Amino acid sequence: MQDHSFYEGLKxxxxxxxxxxxxxxxxxxxxxxxxESSSPRAKMLLAGKIADGNQINEQEALRIFQCTMCGRCKxxxxxxxxxxxxxxxxxxxxxxxxxxxxxxRILTQTIEExxxxxxxxxxxxxxxxxxxDDDKYRQRIGSRGKVLxxxxxxxxxxPQVNSIPRSFVQILETAExxxxxxxxxxxxxxxxxxxxxxxxxxxxxxxxNLDKIKQLGVETIVTTCPSCYHSWRDxxxxxxxxxxxxxxxxASQLIxxxxxxxxxxxxxxxxxxxxxxPCDLGRNSxxxxxxxxxxxxxxxxxxxxxxxxxxxxxxxxxxxxxxxxDDGLVAKIAQQRLEExxxxxxxxxxxxCQQCKRTLQVNARKNKIRVRVMDLTEFVLKSIKT
Amino acid sequence: MTxxxxxxMEEFQDQxxxxxxxxxxxxxxxxxxxxxxxxLMFQTKPDxxxxxxxxECIEETMRLAIEERLAVIPRAGATTAYMNTVPADGGIxxxxxxxxxxxxxxxxxxxxxxxxxxxxxxxxxxxQKNGFSLCTYPSxxxxxxxxxxxxxxxxxxxxxxxxxFHDQVEAxxxxxxxxxxxxxxxxxxYPLSWFMGKEGTLGIVSRVRFRIRHLPEAExxxxxxxxxxxxxxxxxxxxxxxxxxxxxxxxxxxxxFSMQADLGYEVPLHDRHLVCITYQGSAExxxxxxxxxxxxxxxxxxxxxxxxxxxxxxxxxxxxLKIKRGGPTLLxxxxxxxxxxIPLFYQQVKKLNQRTAVYGHFMGPNKAxxxxxxxxxxxxxxxxxxxxxxxxxxxxxAISLGGRPYGVGIWNSVYLKRVFxxxxxxQRKAIKQxxxxxxxxxxxxxxSPPALLHPVLFGMGSGIANGxxxxxxxxxxx
Numbered sequence: 001m002q003d004h005s006f007y008e009g010l011k012x013x014x015x016x017x018x019x020x021x022x023x024x025x026x027x028x029x030x031x032x033x034x035x036e037s038s039s040p041r042a043k044m045l046l047a048g049k050i051a052d053g054n055q056i057n058e059q060e061a062l063r064i065f066q067c068t069m070c071g072r073c074k075x076x077x078x079x080x081x082x083x084x085x086x087x088x089x090x091x092x093x094x095x096x097x098x099x100x101x102x103x104x105r106i107l108t109q110t111i112e113e114x115x116x117x118x119x120x121x122x123x124x125x126x127x128x129x130x131x132x133d134d135d136k137y138r139q140r141i142g143s144r145g146k147v148l149x150x151x152x153x154x155x156x157x158x159p160q161v162n163s164i165p166r167s168f169v170q171i172l173e174t175a176e177x178x179x180x181x182x183x184x185x186x187x188x189x190x191x192x193x194x195x196x197x198x199x200x201x202x203x204x205x206x207x208x209n210l211d212k213i214k215q216l217g218v219e220t221i222v223t224t225c226p227s228c229y230h231s232w233r234d235x236x237x238x239x240x241x242x243x244x245x246x247x248x249x250x251a252s253q254l255i256x257x258x259x260x261x262x263x264x265x266x267x268x269x270x271x272x273x274x275x276x277x278p279c280d281l282g283r284n285s286x287x288x289x290x291x292x293x294x295x296x297x298x299x300x301x302x303x304x305x306x307x308x309x310x311x312x313x314x315x316x317x318x319x320x321x322x323x324x325x326d327d328g329l330v331a332k333i334a335q336q337r338l339e340e341x342x343x344x345x346x347x348x349x350x351x352x353c354q355q356c357k358r359t360l361q362v363n364a365r366k367n368k369i370r371v372r373v374m375d376l377t378e379f380v381l382k383s384i385k386t
Numbered sequence: 387m388t389x390x391x392x393x394x395m396e397e398f399q400d401q402x403x404x405x406x407x408x409x410x411x412x413x414x415x416x417x418x419x420x421x422x423x424x425x426l427m428f429q430t431k432p433d434x435x436x437x438x439x440x441x442e443c444i445e446e447t448m449r450l451a452i453e454e455r456l457a458v459i460p461r462a463g464a465t466t467a468y469m470n471t472v473p474a475d476g477g478i479x480x481x482x483x484x485x486x487x488x489x490x491x492x493x494x495x496x497x498x499x500x501x502x503x504x505x506x507x508x509x510x511x512x513x514q515k516n517g518f519s520l521c522t523y524p525s526x527x528x529x530x531x532x533x534x535x536x537x538x539x540x541x542x543x544x545x546x547x548x549x550x551f552h553d554q555v556e557a558x559x560x561x562x563x564x565x566x567x568x569x570x571x572x573x574x575x576y577p578l579s580w581f582m583g584k585e586g587t588l589g590i591v592s593r594v595r596f597r598i599r600h601l602p603e604a605e606x607x608x609x610x611x612x613x614x615x616x617x618x619x620x621x622x623x624x625x626x627x628x629x630x631x632x633x634x635x636x637x638x639x640x641x642x643f644s645m646q647a648d649l650g651y652e653v654p655l656h657d658r659h660l661v662c663i664t665y666q667g668s669a670e671x672x673x674x675x676x677x678x679x680x681x682x683x684x685x686x687x688x689x690x691x692x693x694x695x696x697x698x699x700x701x702x703x704x705x706x707l708k709i710k711r712g713g714p715t716l717l718x719x720x721x722x723x724x725x726x727x728i729p730l731f732y733q734q735v736k737k738l739n740q741r742t743a744v745y746g747h748f749m750g751p752n753k754a755x756x757x758x759x760x761x762x763x764x765x766x767x768x769x770x771x772x773x774x775x776x777x778x779x780x781x782x783x784a785i786s787l788g789g790r791p792y793g794v795g796i797w798n799s800v801y802l803k804r805v806f807x808x809x810x811x812x813q814r815k816a817i818k819q820x821x822x823x824x825x826x827x828x829x830x831x832x833x834s835p836p837a838l839l840h841p842v843l844f845g846m847g848s849g850i851a852n853g854x855x856x857x858x859x860x861x862x863x864x
Contacts, residue, residue, distance in 0.1 A: 006649070006711060015714035015765060018707045019416050021463050021529035025505050034437050034484050035403065036411035045411070059407050076528060078707040307515065 005082040010089050014048030016079050017041060023073035023083065028315045029066050032332045037063050040073040040083060047086055050093045061099040064090050066329060069195060069320035070279040075311055084284065087320075088194055095197030103324040104196045112201055115187040115208070117153040122184040125151065128162035129169075137169055137181075144217040145180030147172070147254075148246075150209075150232065152225035153188050154354035160361065161354040164224050167377040168251055174384055175263040179222075185212045191227040194235065195321045203239050206231075210240075220247040222254050224377055226281035226353045227319075233285065250281060252352045252376055256290040259297045267386040268300035273379070274346035275303070276337065276360065277313035278353035291352050291376050298383045304344040314340065316351075318359030334363035341371055348372040350379050391434050394450055398443045401484075403435050412479050417467035417797075418715055418764045420771065427838045428796075428830075430472050432459065432479035439484050441559070441567075441592050448561050448590060451478055457829050458563070460586035462503045462531040465524075466538060467718070468795025470585045474830030480590060482533055488512040489593065497556055499595040502533025507704075519601045521548035525747065528704055533591045539583055539722075539792055541749040543703060546625075547633045549750055552582040554597040560589040563822040580817050585794060586828045588821050602666035605633070607696030608679040609654065610661045610688035615639075615729040618661055620686045622725050625663070626751035628678055630671040634664040636703065637754075639732070639744040645709040645761075654695040661688070662699040706745055706757060715764040717773060719780030720757045723789035728754060734783035738776055739856060740863025755792055756784075761864050772861025775851035778844075799835040800844045 007013065024030045024039035036042055046060050056064075067087055074083040094100055100108075110119045128151075129137050149172065155165045172179045187209050190202030213221070221244075223229045233248040258264045275295060281287045288310045296303050308314045317333030338360060341349045349371055351357055361373040374382075395402045403409070413430040424430050433456075436447045451458045457477025464471045473479060482503040490499040491513065498518070500509050506527035510520050522544035524530040535542075536558060540551035548554065555578055558570045568589075570576045581588050612618060618637055625632050638660050643653040654660065665675035683690045702708070710716040723731055725748070735742050735758050746756035758780045762773035781791050781801055790805035791798040802811060815833055818825075830836055835844070855861040 004650075012714060015763075016711050018710050018716070019414065019418075020465060020526065020707060025507065025529055034481075035408050035435075036481065037408050039411075042411045078528075078705050079710045080708060307511075 005085060006080050007082040007085045009051070010047045010086065010093070011051035013081050013086050014044050014051055017044040017081060018079050019044070020078045022076040022078045026072045026076065026312070026314070028068060028070060028072070028317065028333045028336070029329065031336070032329060033066070038066060043067070043090070044081075044086070047090050050090060055097060056094065056099060058099060061094050062101060062325070064094060065101050065104065065325045066322065067320050068279065068315045068317060068322050068333065070315035071283040072315065075283060088197075088199070091195065091197030092199060093197070100197060101325045104321060107321065107324050108193060108196045108198050108201065111188050111193055111205070115205070116157055117188060117192055118157045120157050125156040125186055126183045128156055128165050131162070132166055132169070136173070140169070140179060141181045141183035142185065142216070143180045145178050146217065146219045147177055147179040148213060148216065148218040148221045149179055149181055150189070150221050150223045150228055151181065151186060152223060152228040152354065153192075154358070155224055156186070158354065158358060161357055161375070164354055164357070164375045164377055167375065167381040168224050170381055171255060171258070171264065171377060171384070174265070175258045180216050180218065182209075182212055189225075189228040189231040190235065190239075191231045192321055199239065202235075206236050206239055210236075210244075213246075218246060220249055222249045222251055224251040224352070224354065224375070226250065226278040226285065227355070230280045230285050250285075250287055250290070250352065252281070252287065252291040252294055255376070255380055256293050259294060264380065264384060266298050266380070266383045269298050269379075269383050269386060270300045271348055272302040272304065272346045273348045273350055274306055274341055274344045275309070276306070276316065276341065276349050276351040276356055277310060278351055278356045279313070279315050279319050281352055282313055283311055291350070294376060294380060295350060298380070304346050306340050306344055308340060316356045316359045318355040323359075330359060331363050331366065334359050335367060338364055338367070338369050338371065342369060346371070348374055348379075350374050350376055352376045390454055391450070394434075394436070394446060397446060398436070398438075401437050401439055401443050403437075404433075409433075409435055412461065412481070413472060415464045415466055415469060415472055417469070419469075420764070420767055422767075427836060428469075428472075428474050429476045430474075431476065432473045433476045434478045435481055436478060437481040437484050441561075444480065444561050444590050444592055445567070447478060447480060448563065449565060451826055452563060452565050452824065455824055455826060457826055458590070459828050460533070460537070460590050462534045463505065463526070463529040465526045465530045465534065466793055466795060468793050468797045470538070470793070470795035470828075470831055474796060474836065477826075477829075482531070482590075485592060491516055491518060491598070493518070496598050496600070497595055498598045499593055500532045501593055502531060502536070502591045504532050506530055506532065506535070513598055514601055517601050518598045520544070521554050521597055521599050522551050525704060525706060532594050536582055536591055536594050537584065537586045541722075541755050542747065543634050545750060546635045546748045547631050551596070552578070555582065555594060556597065557595040558591050559593040560591050562589045563824060563827045580821070584814075585832045587818060587832050588827055604669045604672040605664060605666040606672045606675055607693070607700040608663045608665075608676075609691035609696035609699055610663070610679075610683055611655055611658045611691055612661060612686075612688045613658055615659065615732045617686050617688055618659070618728060619726055621661055621682060621688065622748060622751065624682055624685060630665060630667050630675050632663045632675075633666040635661065635748040636699070637661045637746050638699075641741055642709070642743040642745055645712055645741070645743050649709065649711050651708070654691060654698070660691070660695075660699065662696055664696075664700060706759070709743055709759065713761045713763065715762040715770070716759050717762045717777060718757055718759045719777045719784075720755065720792040721781065721784035721789050722749065722753060722755055722792045723784050723787060725752050725754055727787040727789065728756070731756065731783055731787055731789070735780060738779055738863070740776060769861050772851050772855045773863060775848040775855070775861070776863070778848040779852060794832045796831055796836065796839070799832065800839055800841045802834065803841065
């Protein structure tokens with residue numbers, strides 16, 4: 001399997017698509033909807049239609065946006081189509097035709113006006129720090145530091161997952177890291193805008209974030225959000241046309257380094273756990289090993305792999321802005337993943353993503369599934385504090 | 387029309403659709419056929435699509451079809467290219483993809499049962515988890531389904547050792563267009579041989595029970611570089627008598643690799659052909675196989691490639707379409723041919739005035755399934771029609787050497803009388819008449835060509851197109 005993208009534009013890729021259907025076998029959306037129209041190969045036919053200059057209708061637009069952008073289709077494609085790129089370009093074309101689903105138009109406007117996905121004041125990005133009840137964390141905002149922790153909108157603004165940045169900064173402190181935070185100066189990484197078909201607006205946010213970092217002496221940018229990680233690592237250089245002067249890391253990678261350097265005092269946890277690969281960290285960024293190394297470094301942990309893991313991992317349903325388009329579909333996809341999780345016998349599922357945690361947790365509660373959902377940072381902190 | 391379907395729609399709401407948008411995605415298979423051709427001859431959009439979640443839904447749909455004399459077209463992966471799973475004249479399309487999953491693994495008797503819409507890849511994963519494996523599977527196993535392969539020819543990976551999938555089938559649950567379920571077996575009133583390979587023209591298959599094997603302890607993939615297909619024949623002849631037997635033998639010609647190289651793929655060789663021989667068995671058997679292959683290479687003048695090459699070819703075995711990117715369209719002819727005729731067939735194929743990638747699997751020690759693929763561009767309409775005509779030359783070459791097209795559907799029905807004796811065709815039609823007196827099951831396929839595809843007219847048309855192409859260069863391939 002070649003790693004590089006062959007992408008040659010919507011028209012060409014739609015012709016290259018063999019309609020073999022390899023893409024749809026594991027597609028989480030097709031598996032739930034069941035009609036051929038929901039399969040990636042049907043979306044490729046719509047791509048051809050749009051590339052030929054045709055207007056599309058709302059029903060067709062909805063099908064395009066009913067996608068978690070999990071990349072499973074790309075992994076399976078028999079003609080090596082970079083389907084993620086196709087979906088991004090398709091969404092842009094639809095946005096230009098003014099046919100995006102209403103909620104996505106609202107999301108776009110929200111980010112454009114507020115710099116974040118929730119519509120909160122930017123100052124609210126710092127609220128999660130208050131619960132730590134120690135001023136040393138707040139003092140990191142805007143300070144100079146070698147490592148910038150880019151919190152991301154979800155971690156900073158969704159109370160359900162505020163515990164992730166809170167856990168991570170405590171890990172950074174334990175490891176005696178020289179780190180900094182952007183606080184209210186941080187803007188959305190741009191990823192949700194790309195998924196909404198608004199790459200130009202995403203580019204503006206990327207530039208805004210880079211401008212804020214310049215004076216902080218940063219050498220490494222670390223994120224707890226896989227989508228932020230993927231954006232910073234791959235999309236920023238692509239969109240801005242230059243390599244960034246920073247090393248980009250996901251929290252799982254940095255924590256793994258700390259463990260190897262013996263900077264974290266991990267204590268025994270007697271728990272049966274499994275790991276859910278976030279699509280943007282695993283399949284779309286190739287980070288599979290580090291989260292597993294971290295989990296298995298904690299003494300006493302009984303780690304159980306799911307049948308579908310690593311590059312074959314199933315999506316939780318929370319990606320690609322699907323929540324804004326069809327939350328009922330998200331729930332069905334999450335339900336299926338939760339069944340796989342409980343099938344391992346694990347009492348705790350660990351992920352490395354705010355959105356995966358939110359999606360799995362909400363749907364586990366809704367369906368009374370007895371499984372605890374934790375982020376890797378939370379699990380590591382628990383081990384440190386035991 | 388809607389009224390006719392009302393009962394079904396009320397009873398199986400989310401399993402039935404009349405929505406025009408939904409129906410529009412069931413109008414084609416792998417083949418890209420210019421609308422001018424399909425619109426002239428067929429109505430490819432079904433009137434209704436049913437996607438059953440259970441056998442009750444199949445039964446009710448079939449009852450309605452029988453009552454109203456409506457055509458029924460079964461479809462699952464739709465991984466063929468002969469319109470086998472596309473309506474010829476509207477009707478009810480039954481999309482079996484949601485009947486998915488392995489139902490039973492009989493560990494003692496080495497049998498498994500699966501819903502017909504289960505992809506082979508999924509069956510194999512489930513079996514492996516339990517310490518078992520499929521005997522054979524199609525080379526499109528990622529998307530091809532159990533019911534689909536039951537209904538088509540049934541040769542693929544592993545056929546060198548285990549033959550046809552049809553020989554491994556023990557039973558199948560089929561709803562007949564007479565309005566009843568049957569449990570077809572190898573013997574009995576409704577022998578499996580009546581149904582297997584008949585492209586869904588005799589009933590709807592819901593479940594299939596088939597032989598499996600223990601997961602092999604070890605495997606070995608030998609890659610041998612050869613200069614000619616005469617060497618391939620020598621290799622296959624020598625393999626026939628050897629123990630342990632090879633599990634799978636596949637081959638690719640030099641153009642397969644040069645087309646891949648043009649796209650930027652890393653390839654093991656550029657100007658020679660490659661044979662990949664796979665052995666699966668005990669560690670002891672694999673050890674013996676390795677020794678045999680060394681001798682085989684020495685005896686036939688083949689060059690042993692590094693072991694990693696064999697592994698890579700094996701890993702890529704389900705991805706023959708990877709070269710399509712160079713097209714963007716990939717046209718193909720797929721044939722079944724005696725092993726000893728491969729060199730002559732290859733010579734004729736290479737006279738197509740078109741670069742062709744030739745790739746094949748052995749269906750047993752004496753016969754191969756060969757896929758000849760060539761580039762075309764469907765976005766250039768007129769050129770494309772001339773390029774399509776070349777498939778006839780591939781089939782003519784195979785038929786002249788005693789071979790035949792692999793698969794029938796609509797497009798290859800024009801060759802039926804040239805490749806099957808009259809009594810065989812008559813017998814098939816008699817069974818069809820007995821089981822489907824109303825002629826509602828997948829009409830227009832398999833038994834005879836549609837009026838506008840009369841073999842004489844088709845032959846003349848294709849012949850003229852190929853003649854013009856040779857003289858003027860229109861449709862000249864890359």
